[in-house]
């Protein structure tokens with residue numbers, strides 16, 4: 001630990017920490033754009049300039065390590081003048097289109113412009129315009145608003161594991177682009193929308209449908225993956241308008257997979273069956289819930305009397321809540337043989353005999369990062385569990401060995417070599433005489 005003085009207060013900070021870390025520890029806010037605690041340091045926006053005693057000029061808090069006896073002033077005249085200067089430069093080319101920008105109300109640049117921007121601009125020349133890019137069906141671009149913080153670029157490299165965005169050109173000619181003709185397709189791509197501190201990258205499905213202050217926020221848990229990512233569901237007039245990550249370091253950190261982020265669109269789909277229907281005279285007709293429930297109860301009673309209780313079973317989607325599944329089980333036990341299941345896509349149940357309780361990972365999700373060796377059987381990791389893939393990738397960058405057994409090609413674009421096998425039933429798997437290669441002989445290193 002080293003002792004420093006921050007805004008007149010003595011404090012101890014871990015050796016190697018930056019001034020920004022120390023400020024976060026002390027609960028002092030330093031304005032910033034390119035800094036994000038989950039990404040590497042780029043120090044390219046210069047918004048976090050602070051005064052450091054004996055330093056000849058303001059230093060970027062996000063990139064300056066603390067040193068013993070350092071005296072830092074985050075809100076001194078010198079620091080605030082530097083921060084205001086940076087803000088003036090950032091606003092030179094930024095369009096004044098907040099009233100029609102989807103980021104309005106939750107924009108870091110807008111917020112900081114209130115604190116550090118001037119009421120008028122001294123820049124009289126023509127503003128620069130950058131053409132928008134097609135990033136695919138999920139992310140909308142207004143690249144003239146970009147301030148080149150490179151958060152989106154670093155996210156691709158460091159978290160998603162696919163470098164889909166990059167920066168070309170310098171100064172006035174800098175631009176964020178995709179590879180020629182490519183869209184952004186990673187399973188975590190939507191996170192760049194949250195990361196972008198301005199309205200350059202916004203959500204295409206959400207675009208122009210609501211303002212952030214019109215939305216009510218409900219905490220929820222993802223129904224789409226076994227991870228149970230924490231979500232905030234944002235609702236307007238009883239309609240889900242968008243889904244954002246709710247931070248939980250033990251599960252999804254501050255990220256969300258695209259399927260969790262955008263699958264709410266299915267809720268609002270016109271193709272969705274939202275009202276009960278009965279077939280009458282060969283044609284489907286909408287009916288009231290009571291009419292439909294009476295009909296189902298009558299038919300179930302008739303079937304039970306004619307064919308016995310064992311002829312009735314209940315199948316439910318695992319996307320139901322625990323409470324709903326509990327009620328269905330209760331209904332099945334009271335009315336029918338008690339047969340109820342949610343494993344709609346499982347065809348081999350032979351492992352049930354050898355298992356007690358519910359299958360689970362067997363360890364905390366956060367501990368995946370610390371594993372030394374992992375053998376993944378039958379999962380296309382990137383598609384099935386994008387955020388577990390992210391944790392394994394972080395571990396692989398620290399020398400974890402990852403081995404995959406998968407019947408389909410492309411289980412992981414980066415894993416090599418992979419072992420491909422025919423799909424086995426669990427019985428065949430146990431009786432196979434084919435020896436598994438040792439883990440170490442399959443070792444591969446995920447490129448950094």
Ligand code: SF4
Nearest residue numbers: 146147149150152196
């Ligand atoms: S698009 Fe957004 S996140 Fe990417 S560099 Fe520009 S401002 Fe930063």
Ligand code: FES
Nearest residue numbers: 032043045046062
């Ligand atoms: S936040 Fe420090 S330079 Fe951008």
